[in-house]
Amino acid sequence: MQATQSGWKAKEVHESCFELLHIETVLHYALTSPEDCSAKLEKIGYSVGSRLVERYTRERGRFSDSLEMVKFICKEIWTDVFKKQVDNLKTNHKGIFVLNDAKYRALNKISASSATQSPPPVPSPAQLTAFGCGLIKGVLCSMGMPCEVSADFSSPNVQLPACNFTIKMEKDPR
Amino acid sequence: MAASAAPKNYSRIGDNAFKDVEKINSELFTLTYGAIVTQLMKDYEDVEAVNTQLEKMGYNIGVRIIEEFLARSGLGRCSDFRETSEVLAKVGLKMFLGITAQVQNFDSTKNEFSLILDENPLAEFVELPENCGNLWYSNVLCGVIKGALEMVQMKVDAKFVKCALRGDDQTEIKVTFISIIEEEVPVGDD
Numbered sequence: 001m002q003a004t005q006s007g008w009k010a011k012e013v014h015e016s017c018f019e020l021l022h023i024e025t026v027l028h029y030a031l032t033s034p035e036d037c038s039a040k041l042e043k044i045g046y047s048v049g050s051r052l053v054e055r056y057t058r059e060r061g062r063f064s065d066s067l068e069m070v071k072f073i074c075k076e077i078w079t080d081v082f083k084k085q086v087d088n089l090k091t092n093h094k095g096i097f098v099l100n101d102a103k104y105r106a107l108n109k110i111s112a113s114s115a116t117q118s119p120p121p122v123p124s125p126a127q128l129t130a131f132g133c134g135l136i137k138g139v140l141c142s143m144g145m146p147c148e149v150s151a152d153f154s155s156p157n158v159q160l161p162a163c164n165f166t167i168k169m170e171k172d173p174r
Numbered sequence: 175m176a177a178s179a180a181p182k183n184y185s186r187i188g189d190n191a192f193k194d195v196e197k198i199n200s201e202l203f204t205l206t207y208g209a210i211v212t213q214l215m216k217d218y219e220d221v222e223a224v225n226t227q228l229e230k231m232g233y234n235i236g237v238r239i240i241e242e243f244l245a246r247s248g249l250g251r252c253s254d255f256r257e258t259s260e261v262l263a264k265v266g267l268k269m270f271l272g273i274t275a276q277v278q279n280f281d282s283t284k285n286e287f288s289l290i291l292d293e294n295p296l297a298e299f300v301e302l303p304e305n306c307g308n309l310w311y312s313n314v315l316c317g318v319i320k321g322a323l324e325m326v327q328m329k330v331d332a333k334f335v336k337c338a339l340r341g342d343d344q345t346e347i348k349v350t351f352i353s354i355i356e357e358e359v360p361v362g363d364d
Contacts, residue, residue, distance in 0.1 A: 012197035013295050014270040016242065018206060020235045021314075025210055028231055033217075040213055047209035048202070055201070080199060 015083065022106060022131060026123045038130040045134025050142040052077065052135075057143075066145050066169060070097050073139055081135065095169035099136070100162065104129065107153070107161035125153045129163055136165055146170040182249075184260050188268030191246045195269065200295040207296050211311060221308045228310070232317020239318065240325040243269060251326070255351050256280055258328065259287045262319065262349070271295050285351035288335070290344055302339050310334040316347060327355045 025044065029037035056076070063069040074086035078101070088100035106128040129151035137149040152164045214224045247265050252258040263275040267289075276290040296312045310316075316332040323330050329352040336342035 011200040011272065011295065011298075013200045013203050013272050014192070015196045015198045016239070017270055018198055018203050020238055021203070021206060021210070021231075024231045024235050027234070028227070040217075044206070044209040044213055047212065048205045051205045051209075052202070081202060083196065083198070 019105065026127050030123045030127055037127050041127060041130035042134035042137070045131035046138035049135040049138025053139050053142040063143065067091065069140060069143055069145060070167065073136055074099055077139060097167040099165040102162045104132065104161055104163040107163060125160060126151065129153070132165060136167060140167065184264035185274065187247055187249070188265040188274065191265065191269040192272055194246070200272070204295055204298050208300055221306060225310050225313050228313035229317035232314035233321035235314070236318035236321025237325055239270065240322040243322065255285055259349070263289055287349055289347040289349060294345055297339050300339060310337060311339050312337065319347070319349060324355065327357060329353045329355050
């Protein structure tokens with residue numbers, strides 16, 4: 001049984017239920033609407049993020065500033081959803097945060113199984129990280145911190161399955 | 175019921191398997207599935223199309239999920255369809271969703287049975303909006319059943335007949351055996 005600070009009910013399911021559902025959804029949209037696949041996945045992530053926040057804040061109360069909120073995402077939320085914490089967090093203290101996940105789950109699965117994964121399309125890293133972007137955005141926007149979130153896995157020091165999620169706050173954090 | 179020397183305790187096999195797997199909070203799963211269904215409802219005008227998509231997605235998941243099921247359960251081929259029903263209800267659903275279903279109305283002539291779900295993590299705290307009359311919200315499960323059983327050479331049909339979200343007294347999936355799928359011998363050219 002997994003202990004979380006959020007104090008959720010103890011009901012659990014096999015983690016592969018979530019993983020398989022996510023991957024299948026990515027594949028579904030990659031196939032049926034490739035032009036807005038990532039947008040739809042981000043919307044789904046956004047919905048989950050904003051609903052999760054309702055639960056968390058009920059237990060915890062308000063966060064004092066955006067940094068505290070982002071740290072909460074990096075630790076508690078990432079652990080509950082992806083079974084690990086974000087590995088590295090950087091900020092310029094002017095509303096930009098970069099979250100580095102050295103082994104983002106969805107990217108990990110695909111690079112491991114791409115050898116056996118038969119039918120195209122093989123989802124792109126952008127499609128595989130769209131849910132995560134939406135999740136972060138949904139959490140922050142629901143906390144009154146509008147922002148844009150993008151994923152980057154193409155920098156020289158970020159190699160698959162690592163990924164950088166960049167948060168750009170729309171207004172200066174308090 | 176087929177008599178065997180040592181009847182397998184499927185509930186215990188299911189419990190042990192579930193104990194060993196990595197788990198996540200089921201609420202996250204519920205929220206994710208709900209967001210997906212909501213998006214599909216926006217994508218398709220027609221609710222029947224959503225039912226179909228959910229089943230298709232479930233089928234693909236079922237095809238992938240069977241491998242882990244067989245590895246963790248250690249179960250071999252079922253000797254008859256009744257055994258299949260018990261394995262599905264007590265081991266399969268338990269291992270992945272942490273729930274147990276009841277097998278009812280097993281009909282040997284029609285080769286079908288009903289799975290009654292007392293709990294359904296997909297639908298917890300979900301309320302269907304007004305315009306969803308014909309939606310089978312958890313239809314992904316029917317696809318999973320079909321896909322998984324097809325991988326063990328069994329062609330079945332699985333359909334919701336009742337759903338608590340619709341106000342029915344219980345949540346019920348009817349599973350009907352269609353045929354055994356003959357294993358194809360690949361034409362060797364490698």
